[in-house]
Amino acid sequence: MHLVWGIVWAQVLSLPQVEKRLAELGHFVLNAEDTKAKDSVNRLFLALWKETMMRPEAFSYPFDSVVTVSDLCPPDSAFRVFTWQVVDFPKMEHTYYGILVRRWRPDEKSPWQVRVYELKAIPDVLDEEDIERRTLSPEEWVGALYYHPRYVSHGVLRYEGEALVPRGQKLRREKMIYYVLLGWNGYNRRQNFKLVETLFIDPRQPEKVVFGAPVIYVGVVPKMRLILPYGETTALSLNMGWYVKKIGGKKRYPAIIFDHVSTSRRGGRMWEDPRPFFGADGTYDALEFWKRRRFEGRRGILVYRRNVIPYAPEIEHYDPRVIQRQRQEASQKLHKYGLTP
Numbered sequence: 001m002h003l004v005w006g007i008v009w010a011q012v013l014s015l016p017q018v019e020k021r022l023a024e025l026g027h028f029v030l031n032a033e034d035t036k037a038k039d040s041v042n043r044l045f046l047a048l049w050k051e052t053m054m055r056p057e058a059f060s061y062p063f064d065s066v067v068t069v070s071d072l073c074p075p076d077s078a079f080r081v082f083t084w085q086v087v088d089f090p091k092m093e094h095t096y097y098g099i100l101v102r103r104w105r106p107d108e109k110s111p112w113q114v115r116v117y118e119l120k121a122i123p124d125v126l127d128e129e130d131i132e133r134r135t136l137s138p139e140e141w142v143g144a145l146y147y148h149p150r151y152v153s154h155g156v157l158r159y160e161g162e163a164l165v166p167r168g169q170k171l172r173r174e175k176m177i178y179y180v181l182l183g184w185n186g187y188n189r190r191q192n193f194k195l196v197e198t199l200f201i202d203p204r205q206p207e208k209v210v211f212g213a214p215v216i217y218v219g220v221v222p223k224m225r226l227i228l229p230y231g232e233t234t235a236l237s238l239n240m241g242w243y244v245k246k247i248g249g250k251k252r253y254p255a256i257i258f259d260h261v262s263t264s265r266r267g268g269r270m271w272e273d274p275r276p277f278f279g280a281d282g283t284y285d286a287l288e289f290w291k292r293r294r295f296e297g298r299r300g301i302l303v304y305r306r307n308v309i310p311y312a313p314e315i316e317h318y319d320p321r322v323i324q325r326q327r328q329e330a331s332q333k334l335h336k337y338g339l340t341p
Contacts, residue, residue: 215302
């Protein structure tokens, strides 16, 4: 009954009214303690999103008050993706949900066409074989909460390149556009993972969305995505940034920068329990975009760089006199309250 009412609301209420309802449901889905109640409300939440986004005017509506949902869009507005999580607090297990709204039109004079995909997460995705090299559909999605990369204006990265594409019995060299999303998955009480996901839309099938483009070159065989698992007790960074080739170097190279993941070993064997240490080891890696250079007939790829030196723009504004003054002020406060000898 509640599900039917949710669909009716989406059809008859104004978008600000729907937004208010979504904000209320989203808060409950994220924060309530009762997992069964959250699952029930989440079904209504998902149905309301799907029905709302079928309305053409909803694509450009901001939904700013729905703060429990990640809402991202690429620079060309080819799609909009919403992701959120349901947390089973007693088990500390995270389940991910989302919708992807694809919008296109054949030409500038044609009306916009919209298709809404429900994103269905693969359970126990880290146990899936060769998951980094598989092409996936929205029905078999690597669940994650996508986040907005720093230093860029849009939450979805857009890259252009070209590749040999099978058309019938021939391979044709065609321009391609693919998108990159950065995500986080809390997974369970022992492991988390971060994700570099690629998304591709074939211009000849504009209504079809595919997760996985063979553009991430860690080795000779390309990957569709990069998954970085790490332990619950550690942290791992994955974001946009720059690197330099040597300490103090002036030339900066834009890239996706991330912590290098290491796993502790005991007695020469991989330790099965990841909790004590399974994560960042203090060094950094990168995925650098090659715009012009070709590799195996493909141009416009992301190439893995090991052990890079990240560049922090904050150091350009570093003033040691400010730090010294702050230390003196802190010392004076401690002395005032008798906390220093």
